[in-house]
Amino acid sequence: MKKLIIILVVLSFGVQGIFAADDWGKTGHRATGEIAQRYLTKKTQRAITELLNGQSLAFVANYADDIKSDNEYRSYGTWHYVNFPFDSTYEKHPKSEKGDLIVGINTCVSALKNENSSKDEKIFHLKMLVHFIGDLHQPLHIGLADDKGGNDFQVRWFKDGANLHRVWDYHMIDDYDMSYTELAENSEELTKNQLKRFQAGTVIDWMYDSRDLCKQVYENTEIGDKLGYMYMYDYMNVVRTQLQKGGIRLAVLLNGIFG
Ligand code: ADE
Ligand code: ZN
Ligand code: ZN
Secondary structure, three states: OHHHHHHHHHHHHHHHHHHOOOOOHHHHHHHHHHHHHOOOOHHHHHHHHHHOOOOOHHHHOOHHHHHHHOHHHHHHHHHHOEEOOOOOOOOOOOOOOOOOHHHHHHHHHHHHHOOOOOHHHHHHHHHHHHHHHHHHOOHHHEEOOOOOOOOOOEEEEOOEEEEHHHHHHHHHHHHHOOOHHHHHHOOOOOOHHHHHHHHOOOHHHHHHHHHHHHHHHHHOOOOOOEEOHHHHHHHHHHHHHHHHHHHHHHHHHHHHHHO
């Protein structure tokens, strides 16, 4: 009996370990999709409704995580993040041979723009793009290879063991306890200028924007830190802004492709 319990405990931790990397978490990715939906032009909305057969961007936002357990899609695993050292740049540092988040986003945009892509190819790359623009705004997805984007950076989340990556992917949003529609509806009101600033730039600029945030996170967090109420107080509004930027910028790309 004792042996069985030990096996069950080990198994449950193992399974948790395998499935831990689910990025912004389902709610965060859906919120990004829902926010984007509100910034689409009519023409883009029509094109997307037709491709997704009426499903929303929020509905498809977790597809790229869902397919991770299917071996057929193994090669897309590295497209969820990009790592390079703090004293280097994306351009200077040797690129991952398997591709990275920037390669993933550029591949999706090209496939959607390409008149020769089949409808199925477009659907696939649209779903992937919705997810990857979410990942682009999770600061630890523009991370360091040494600790796997904070996955190996152990901390406590309230009384439980956690890692820094998962705090940013999941714990803060989960503890905030809003649905994805509530997160979208309660986004900060933006002035015209603020909106313009969020919309400006390229995918690479947006990556460096998240990278600055990643650096701040590392400056303000130590291995073994006990994170909880104070961390939520310091960073939950930052998370909300990242979700908002992700949604607005996803809409910029989609309007550029379909508009
Ligand atoms: N695995 C390795 N690096 C990672 C990162 N930055 N984000 C998510 N998973 C990773
Ligand atoms: Zn993640
Ligand atoms: Zn992801």
